[in-house]
Amino acid sequence: MKKSLLNKKNYTNIIYLLIVFCIMLSCFRLWLNADEGFSINLVSHSYRKMIYLDSIDVHPPLYYIMLKTFLLPIGYFGNSFLLKVIFARILSFIFSVATFFYLRKLSNYFTISISMKKQFIIFLMLPGVLYWNPYDAQALFNIRMYSLSAMFFVMSFYYILKYLNNDSKYSLSLIIILSICSSYTHYFSAMMSGILILSYCVYFLAIKSYKYFSIFLFIGMGFLIFNIPWIGYSSLNQLGNVSKGYWIGYGLLLKNMLLILLIAFLFTYMFVKLITVNKSDKRRDLIIILIVNVVTLSLVFMFSILDNPILMLRYMYPSFLLFEFLSMSYFSFHIRNSKIEFNNFYMLAVPLIFIFSILFSANTNLKNNSYIFKEFHFIKDYNSSDIDMINFKYIRLHENFSHASDDEKSKQNLLTQSVMYAGSIHKKIILTSKNRNIVLKQFANDKFYDNLKYYIVLGK
Numbered sequence: 001m002k003k004s005l006l007n008k009k010n011y012t013n014i015i016y017l018l019i020v021f022c023i024m025l026s027c028f029r030l031w032l033n034a035d036e037g038f039s040i041n042l043v044s045h046s047y048r049k050m051i052y053l054d055s056i057d058v059h060p061p062l063y064y065i066m067l068k069t070f071l072l073p074i075g076y077f078g079n080s081f082l083l084k085v086i087f088a089r090i091l092s093f094i095f096s097v098a099t100f101f102y103l104r105k106l107s108n109y110f111t112i113s114i115s116m117k118k119q120f121i122i123f124l125m126l127p128g129v130l131y132w133n134p135y136d137a138q139a140l141f142n143i144r145m146y147s148l149s150a151m152f153f154v155m156s157f158y159y160i161l162k163y164l165n166n167d168s169k170y171s172l173s174l175i176i177i178l179s180i181c182s183s184y185t186h187y188f189s190a191m192m193s194g195i196l197i198l199s200y201c202v203y204f205l206a207i208k209s210y211k212y213f214s215i216f217l218f219i220g221m222g223f224l225i226f227n228i229p230w231i232g233y234s235s236l237n238q239l240g241n242v243s244k245g246y247w248i249g250y251g252l253l254l255k256n257m258l259l260i261l262l263i264a265f266l267f268t269y270m271f272v273k274l275i276t277v278n279k280s281d282k283r284r285d286l287i288i289i290l291i292v293n294v295v296t297l298s299l300v301f302m303f304s305i306l307d308n309p310i311l312m313l314r315y316m317y318p319s320f321l322l323f324e325f326l327s328m329s330y331f332s333f334h335i336r337n338s339k340i341e342f343n344n345f346y347m348l349a350v351p352l353i354f355i356f357s358i359l360f361s362a363n364t365n366l367k368n369n370s371y372i373f374k375e376f377h378f379i380k381d382y383n384s385s386d387i388d389m390i391n392f393k394y395i396r397l398h399e400n401f402s403h404a405s406d407d408e409k410s411k412q413n414l415l416t417q418s419v420m421y422a423g424s425i426h427k428k429i430i431l432t433s434k435n436r437n438i439v440l441k442q443f444a445n446d447k448f449y450d451n452l453k454y455y456i457v458l459g460k
Contacts, residue, residue, distance in 0.1 A: 061184065
């Protein structure tokens with residue numbers, strides 16, 4: 001009997017792992033969007049030049065340093081561009097899995113008890129993690145810093161709670177280290193970490209708990225001091241780039257604000273319910289997460305209106321992820337342990353959209369990956385070291401190739417990726433002056449791509 005049950009359990013686990021593997025495989029892309037191409041190319045420079053180039057971009061350098069270090073062993077297998085893309089996505093997946101385990105610890109802390117398998121599916125369903133943009137893998141496999149910044153922010157919040165429960169010096173040290181790492185990964189996660197620390201500081205001052213007020217003031221001062229080196233090195237260039245007019249634009253700002261409001265509508269009801277079922281200290285911690293989201297969003301929106309738009313849904317990912325995950329986990333716990341109320345049905349929109357996106361993305365990404373293979377196969381087998389792309393008719397892209405639904409932009413991204421691939425196998429591509437300028441200026445500053453100039457031959 002026991003053996004039969006064990007076999008049934010093993011069988012169920014295998015089915016579950018196969019389902020998760022198929023879900024993730026369906027979103028694993030070989031093609032790069034513009035930002036991912038920037039990441040892959042930036043880490044091809046030396047550490048010193050990479051940090052210098054990053055100082056004239058708009059993001060801190062920690063993710064790029066970690067990505068470059070992670071990809072170093074690839075050099076033993078040759079300068080394989082495809083391997084770099086695959087392993088860069090695997091690195092983001094590692095960060096995402098680490099984030100999930102800390103999210104699970106937090107959900108247990110807030111009295112949400114559901115199975116790990118169910119909770120991992122919930123994690124995959126969340127906006128920004130995987131499939132809410134059907135044309136793009138988001139944090140789970142994105143070759144950007146979003147999964148890393150979420151990991152640092154979620155971990156720092158966990159160790160704040162752990163410190164407040166056991167006064168461990170180890171936890172205190174980790175809060176400082178993780179908050180600093182968060183600030184060196186993305187400016188939005190830096191803002192969220194700062195607001196998180198400040199919120200606890202204000203709370204303990206308000207209740208006259210001067211011991212913890214002093215400790216969080218100390219954490220905040222350390223957080224600011226350790227950010228001075230990068231701010232001093234890069235701030236003028238980076239602020240100058242934003243002040244010149246960032247690429248987001250007010251139309252995209254409005255679109256992202258509407259998406260954020262939609263997500264807030266979907267998840268806030270269950271998050272408030274979760275607050276009410278927890279005791280005072282835990283209730284405080286949940287309210288602080290709500291404050292971090294609201295204050296971050298408010299400050300950024302004000303800046304976007306008064307100066308330049310800088311808000312994208314994915315920038316809110318670190319603190320929004322906590323909000324979404326705890327809400328959706330509590331919803332699952334709630335419907336398992338009580339009757340489903342009519343006003344809870346709106347939460348079912350999350351799994352329904354997820355299922356639709358899974359099917360759509362699987363179809364789209366599998367086709368797009370095949371196009372990438374055909375394009376690279378053409379370059380690899382071309383009978384000359386100089387590849388004439390001027391008269392070469394591009395492989396017909398799937399009409400939904402671009403995550404932005406912009407076929408022309410998709411061709412530009414594919415062209416840049418083709419040049420990068422050709423360079424990795426020591427071949428050159430012949431381009432028209434127009435397409436050459438697209439490649440070298442696609443990311444607004446050709447200094448980032450001066451290493452690609454060698455692999456482009458100007459045709460007539």
